[in-house]
Amino acid sequence: GAGVSQTPSNKVTEKGKYVELRCDPISGHTALYWYRQSLGQGPEFLIYFQGTGAADDSGLPNDRFFAVRPEGSVSTLKIQRTERGDSAVYLCASSLMKRGDPSGANVLTFGAGSRLTVL
Amino acid sequence: AQTVTQSQPEMSVQEAETVTLSCTYDTSESDYYLFWYKQPPSRQMILVIRQEAYKQQNATENRFSVNFQKAAKSFSLKISDSQLGDAAMYFCAYRTLISNFGNEKLTFGTGTRLTIIP
Numbered sequence: 001g002a003g004v005s006q007t008p009s010n011k012v013t014e015k016g017k018y019v020e021l022r023c024d025p026i027s028g029h030t031a032l033y034w035y036r037q038s039l040g041q042g043p044e045f046l047i048y049f050q051g052t053g054a055a056d057d058s059g060l061p062n063d064r065f066f067a068v069r070p071e072g073s074v075s076t077l078k079i080q081r082t083e084r085g086d087s088a089v090y091l092c093a094s095s096l097m098k099r100g101d102p103s104g105a106n107v108l109t110f111g112a113g114s115r116l117t118v119l
Numbered sequence: 120a121q122t123v124t125q126s127q128p129e130m131s132v133q134e135a136e137t138v139t140l141s142c143t144y145d146t147s148e149s150d151y152y153l154f155w156y157k158q159p160p161s162r163q164m165i166l167v168i169r170q171e172a173y174k175q176q177n178a179t180e181n182r183f184s185v186n187f188q189k190a191a192k193s194f195s196l197k198i199s200d201s202q203l204g205d206a207a208m209y210f211c212a213y214r215t216l217i218s219n220f221g222n223e224k225l226t227f228g229t230g231t232r233l234t235i236i237p
Contacts, residue, residue: 033224042123042210042227043164056222089162095223108223110164 002026004111006092012117013082021077021114025094032075033108034067035091043091049075082118089113121146121213125228132201133236139186140196140231142211150216153187154225155196158208167209170194172216198233206235 005024013019025032030051035043036059045059049069057067064082069075079086093108122145132138144153155167170178170187177185182199198205209232212225 031223040229042212042229043225044227045224048222048224050222056224059224091162091164093164107166107169108164108225113162115162 004092004094004109006090006111006114008114009112010115010117012119014119015082015084017082017118019079019082019116021079021090021116023075023077023092023094023111025073025075025092026109027073029094029096029109030072031095032069033093033095034075034077035093037089037091037113039088046077046090079116082116084118087116087118089115121148121151121215121226123211123213123226123228125211125231127231128229129232129234131234131236132198134203135200137197137199138201138233140198140209140211140233142194142196142228144192144194144211144213146192146213148215152214152216153185153194154212154214155183155185155194156210156212156227157205158210158230159206164210168196201235203235203237206233208232 007022032049034046036046037043047067048056052069052072064080067077091110091113093110095108124143151172153170156164157167158164168178168180168183170185177187184197186195208230210230211228214225
């Protein structure tokens with residue numbers, strides 16, 4: 001697509017429920033990132049995919065959070081047993097950075113995010 | 120670990136005037152990238168300007184320019200001829216130069232909310 005698409009735009013759920021957030025990156029972008037932006041804060045890195053594999057998941061806060069990218073394009077962030085502290089905007093970004101090509105600073109293109117509210 | 124600090128939670132400027140947003144960072148690396156991103160109410164982060172630390176010349180993009188002081192670890196954004204469309208949250212961000220497997224993860228500051236006064 002022309003940009004990074006994220007769905008749903010807004011999600012309200014109850015504490016303890018399971019949630020899935022979807023990210024559809026720019027076609028051909030091999031790198032995909034998830035960030036979490038809590039109220040009044042800057043985005044915080046969660047996980048990075050290069051192709052289908054999670055190359056860096058060091059930002060995932062705990063084992064309730066999991067993300068997949070099975071075909072190297074669309075990614076889903078999954079949150080189990082949601083807690084009120086999970087309420088935030090979840091941002092996805094993609095870039096054309098290729099594995100083994102560390103030169104340059106490719107521009108990350110961000111989506112509009114999914115706002116998650118846990119009641 | 121790198122940290123990015125934005126000490127101005129809010130700033131305001133008269134339309135057509137100039138405003139400077141501050142950013143400081145902490146790192147032990149000698150080479151890295153710095154960015155300014157704009158986040159309007161639509162939530163989408165938009166790249167405003169970027170600076171390679173190994174370049175001494177300050178980056179400029181039309182009405183946007185930076186004052187990069189490497190020794191002081193300071194990276195301020197100057198917006199000239201402010202326009203109503205510049206109203207947004209502005210985030211300063213850091214990225215290491217040498218990335219593992221192309222990982223370009225960014226470390227963001229807490230942001231500055233810029234209001235443009237007509």
